[in-house]
Amino acid sequence: MNIEKNKEERKLRILASIIREYITTAVPVSSRSVAAAMGSSLSSATVRNIMAELEESGYIEQPHTSAGRRPTDKGYRQFVNLMARRLEMEKEKAIILRDQFEERIRSIKDIIERTTSLISRELKHTGLVMWPTMDGVYLKHIELVRIKAKTVLAVLVTMTNAVKNYIFMVEKDIEKTQLKKISNFLSSNFEDSKLSAISERLKVKAPGSGNSQVTKLASSALEIIDKIIEIDIENDVFMEGMNWFAMEPEFRDPKVSKHVLNLISDRKIFGRLMQKELPYRGVNVYIGSENESEILKDCSVITSGYDIHGETVGRFGVVGPTRMDYESILRTIGCLSDVISKKLVELSK
Amino acid sequence: MNIEKNKEERKLRILASIIREYITTAVPVSSRSVAAAMGSSLSSATVRNIMAELEESGYIEQPHTSAGRRPTDKGYRQFVNLMARRLEMEKEKAIILRDQFEERIRSIKDIIERTTSLISRELKHTGLVMWPTMDGVYLKHIELVRIKAKTVLAVLVTMTNAVKNYIFMVEKDIEKTQLKKISNFLSSNFEDSKLSAISERLKVKAPGSGNSQVTKLASSALEIIDKIIEIDIENDVFMEGMNWFAMEPEFRDPKVSKHVLNLISDRKIFGRLMQKELPYRGVNVYIGSENESEILKDCSVITSGYDIHGETVGRFGVVGPTRMDYESILRTIGCLSDVISKKLVELSK
DNA sequence: CTTAGCACTCTAATATCCCGAGTGCTAAAT
DNA sequence: ATTTAGCACTCGGGATATTAGAGTGCTAAG
Numbered sequence: 026m027n028i029e030k031n032k033e034e035r036k037l038r039i040l041a042s043i044i045r046e047y048i049t050t051a052v053p054v055s056s057r058s059v060a061a062a063m064g065s066s067l068s069s070a071t072v073r074n075i076m077a078e079l080e081e082s083g084y085i086e087q088p089h090t091s092a093g094r095r096p097t098d099k100g101y102r103q104f105v106n107l108m109a110r111r112l113e114m115e116k117e118k119a120i121i122l123r124d125q126f127e128e129r130i131r132s133i134k135d136i137i138e139r140t141t142s143l144i145s146r147e148l149k150h151t152g153l154v155m156w157p158t159m160d161g162v163y164l165k166h167i168e169l170v171r172i173k174a175k176t177v178l179a180v181l182v183t184m185t186n187a188v189k190n191y192i193f194m195v196e197k198d199i200e201k202t203q204l205k206k207i208s209n210f211l212s213s214n215f216e217d218s219k220l221s222a223i224s225e226r227l228k229v230k231a232p233g234s235g236n237s238q239v240t241k242l243a244s245s246a247l248e249i250i251d252k253i254i255e256i257d258i259e260n261d262v263f264m265e266g267m268n269w270f271a272m273e274p275e276f277r278d279p280k281v282s283k284h285v286l287n288l289i290s291d292r293k294i295f296g297r298l299m300q301k302e303l304p305y306r307g308v309n310v311y312i313g314s315e316n317e318s319e320i321l322k323d324c325s326v327i328t329s330g331y332d333i334h335g336e337t338v339g340r341f342g343v344v345g346p347t348r349m350d351y352e353s354i355l356r357t358i359g360c361l362s363d364v365i366s367k368k369l370v371e372l373s374k
Numbered sequence: 375m376n377i378e379k380n381k382e383e384r385k386l387r388i389l390a391s392i393i394r395e396y397i398t399t400a401v402p403v404s405s406r407s408v409a410a411a412m413g414s415s416l417s418s419a420t421v422r423n424i425m426a427e428l429e430e431s432g433y434i435e436q437p438h439t440s441a442g443r444r445p446t447d448k449g450y451r452q453f454v455n456l457m458a459r460r461l462e463m464e465k466e467k468a469i470i471l472r473d474q475f476e477e478r479i480r481s482i483k484d485i486i487e488r489t490t491s492l493i494s495r496e497l498k499h500t501g502l503v504m505w506p507t508m509d510g511v512y513l514k515h516i517e518l519v520r521i522k523a524k525t526v527l528a529v530l531v532t533m534t535n536a537v538k539n540y541i542f543m544v545e546k547d548i549e550k551t552q553l554k555k556i557s558n559f560l561s562s563n564f565e566d567s568k569l570s571a572i573s574e575r576l577k578v579k580a581p582g583s584g585n586s587q588v589t590k591l592a593s594s595a596l597e598i599i600d601k602i603i604e605i606d607i608e609n610d611v612f613m614e615g616m617n618w619f620a621m622e623p624e625f626r627d628p629k630v631s632k633h634v635l636n637l638i639s640d641r642k643i644f645g646r647l648m649q650k651e652l653p654y655r656g657v658n659v660y661i662g663s664e665n666e667s668e669i670l671k672d673c674s675v676i677t678s679g680y681d682i683h684g685e686t687v688g689r690f691g692v693v694g695p696t697r698m699d700y701e702s703i704l705r706t707i708g709c710l711s712d713v714i715s716k717k718l719v720e721l722s723k
Numbered sequence: 724c725t726t727a728g729c730a731c732t733c734t735a736a737t738a739t740c741c742c743g744a745g746t747g748c749t750a751a752a753t
Numbered sequence: 754a755t756t757t758a759g760c761a762c763t764c765g766g767g768a769t770a771t772t773a774g775a776g777t778g779c780t781a782a783g
Contacts, residue, residue: 055776070726073777091732091776131525131541170515170531176480180529180537182519188529190537192480271635282631286620404745417757422746440745440763726783731776738771746763753756 037107039063039075040084044096044104048350051274053093098313098347101325105310105351112352114360122147122360126368132186133157136368137263140341140361145266148354150345151289153328154263155299157338159189160220160254163373167215169208169249174198179253184217184373185333193252199245207249210242224250260296264289275323275346287320288344294318299328299340306330306337308358313347325349329358332366333373341365386456388412388424389433393445393453397699400623402442447662447696450674454659454700461701463709471496471709475717481535482506485717486612489690489710494615497703499694500638502677503612504648506687508538509569509603512722516564518557518598523547528602533566533722534682542601548594556598559591573599609645613638624672624695636669637693643667648677648689655679655686657707662696674698678707681715682722690714 042062043054056072063072076094079085084100087093096104114122125143130136137154144152159181166182175198180190199207215223227247230240267289276282288294298318302309308329314322321344328342341361343354391411392403405422412421425443428434433449436442445453463471474492479485486503493501508530515531524547529539548556564572576596579589616638625631637643647667651658657678663671670693677691690710692703 053776057776068726069776070728070778071724074725077778087777089733090778092734093776131521132527166517166519168515168517168529172480172535178481178531178535178537180517180531182527182529186521186527186541188527188537188539192535266639268635268639271632276631282625283617283620286617286635290615290617402745406745418745419747419757419759420755423756426747436746438764439747441765442745724783726781728780728782729778730780731778733777734773734775736771736773738769740767740769742765742767744763744765746761748761749759751756751758753754 036075036079037103039072040079040096040100041104041107043076043079043085043094044100047095048348051348053088053095055093058093096348098315101312101347101351102315105312105355108352109355112355112359114356118356119360119364122357123364126364130368130372132188133183133369133372134187136185136365136372137341138265140365141263141265143361144341144343144357145269148343148345148350148357149266149269149272150343150349150354151264151266151269152341152343153295153299154341155296155339156187156189156261156263157183157185157331157333158260158300158303159183161336161338162187162333163217163219164223165216167208167211169204169211171199171201171204177204177249179249181220181253185369186372191253191256193249193256195245195248195252203245207242207246211246211250220250220254224254260300262292262296262299264292264295269345273346273348275348281323284320284323288324291320294320295326295344298326299342302328303330303340304337306332306362308355308362309342310351310355323347325351327351327354327358329362331362331369333369385424385428386452388421389428389445389449390453390456392425392428392434392443393449396444397697400697402437402444404442407442445697447664450661450696450700451664454661454704457701458704461704461708463705467705468709468713471706472713475713479717479721481537482532482718482721483536485534485714485721486690487614489714490612490614492710493690493692493706494618497692497694497699497706498615498618498621499692499698499703500613500615500618501690501692502644502648503690504645504688505536505538505610505612506532506534506680506682507609507649507652508532510685510687511536511682512566512568513572514565514722516557516560518553518560520548520550520553526553526598528598530569530602534718535721540602540605542598542605544594544597544601552594556591556595560595560599569599569603573603609649611641611645611648613641613644618694622695622697624697630672633669633672637673640669643669644675644693647675648691651677652679652689653686655681655711657704657711659700659704672696674700676700676703676707678711680711680718682718 039059042059046054046058046062056069056076060067060069060072080094083097084103085094086097126139140154141152163184164181165184168180170178172178172192175194176192177195178190178192180188182188227243227250230243270276270285311326313325316322316326323346324344325347326342326344328340330337330340342358388408391408395403395407395411405418405425409416409418409421429443432446433452434443435446475488489503490501512533513530514533517529519527521527521541524543525541526544527539527541529537531537576592576599579592619625619634660675662674665671665675672695673693674696675691675693677689679686679689691707
């Protein structure tokens, strides 16, 4: 029984070894090099037997007979699952990460840009950050501007100093002065609230036929706030470091490179992907074919959430070829999640 | 003398023929196919002689002996110069272009997105649009928000419904209420003015020690406006259709494709490029090595300006491989410039 | 269960060949 | 004085052949 377990464990250690080597070399791994990597405690022949079993289980594959093995998506998955528990970042590294966010952070935009840039530089893959959903975020300021008849421009400033704007139609035309009143009404009564909370509270206020003036104001305001919430499904994604794809040897294949270009020119894919997993704060890993999108079948996407005041309002992550360094990425992403969330709280005072 | 001229003209007609064929096939052009294209009025032998001359002049080159000729940058340049005068768009095409801007245009953002998308779809190259410089643009609304001590967030809404925001430091801390006053002061006195004009007019008002209250307000406002103008050098560029690069046969070469990825992940290049040529409304063409940036040496960039109220405030254009269809691009870009400018005026009522 | 040994397989790099598209030149034709 | 037909020559690149060696699977011994 104990022996059984040891056997299984050794098998997985070998899988890990194969993956680690393949990640750095991008070349199918031979039994010999695995044996060497395992400290020569095993002969290549033994390793060969085990590798045959691993292939049987679908964790690795041969591009062709008489070539080494490379990990399959399933193999990567196994690997990721196994190590998922122990992914603390070394103290020093964590401090280096933190330091990157020390200077000149004045708005969430700065944080977002800093994050993608960090991911790009440190992890050598494309970094992604989703803007926080507006409805989960506290407002600092709201301003309404009349564009033309029945058309309103809303400018929101969040506690994190993000500026977002929305143009939308309203039922009946609102005068410039009236709009100013609504702006003021919202600003004075609902500053420092969340969009969703404002909507809730307005719903209570609006239909109650107390002071007709206030009621009217509230119902106009409600219409506008709900419009904003409705529009805000787009969820913009900020990307940086697409050029790392070019460095990968996989990129030599023109078919692949074509794919990649199509991929990175369509940020919506990532917007949808991250939106979907949103209430969740933890780390997600999608490996190759695990991705819903066909276009991502040779890529892996690793994402994590970030909080503002304990509420998960956005996600960020990394895209790259399936052959990526899951270990260091998972470590970094996990750590970054904390750093960003902390910074965001600081930002909103 | 007349004969001389005919000779020269024929030479250039052949150059044009070579270029047109090369643009569509991407394969060096042989004397035979040129002869055929010229309606068999010339034999391939004659064409060969002329091609030798064209090569002598540096307009075309052979990749190697016993191959056809392909245009050099100089050749493309000559071609572009020659046809530059007669580039009217056909009426029908122009109308089709115009129609694309009919629906749901509510802000300059819509126009910018529509433009890049149009360029991408119609011309099958990457489309670029530079946001208009703020200082040349009329303001509809200005809002100042206190971020923290000595830090101000300015949100500007232009006549074209663009929302831009700037975070900056000011000399001494300004109270929230005071900031509100400055906002109102600016909004009520300077709405519908240009940023640069506001600055000018404030300069007059500020030092004049009339009403101390107003003077103080004006000088604070001046500081802020000047800060905004100062910051606004970044000049964001909107891009779409980078994936067209992937379709080009040139892209087969991994070196080239690497270049391209680096290129498109750096929009600043185009920001600087367009910024530089800014006061100019007309069309510019940079062919291959004519580009300042080394990274663009295998690309051509064609740009044109757009106006708001007769003042050229931004530029837009196309990037692609040197082997691009200059004729149809120049036609389209020229026409688009008018369409956009017209729409922008409509937008700002 | 492990390992040494060996036959076998298949890729990728290199070499060789050769077709044919395209040229440049020359000499005849206009 | 051009233009053109004719022809020899060049060279890239596709097709094919060859080979080296990296890696495997299997067997039999440790």
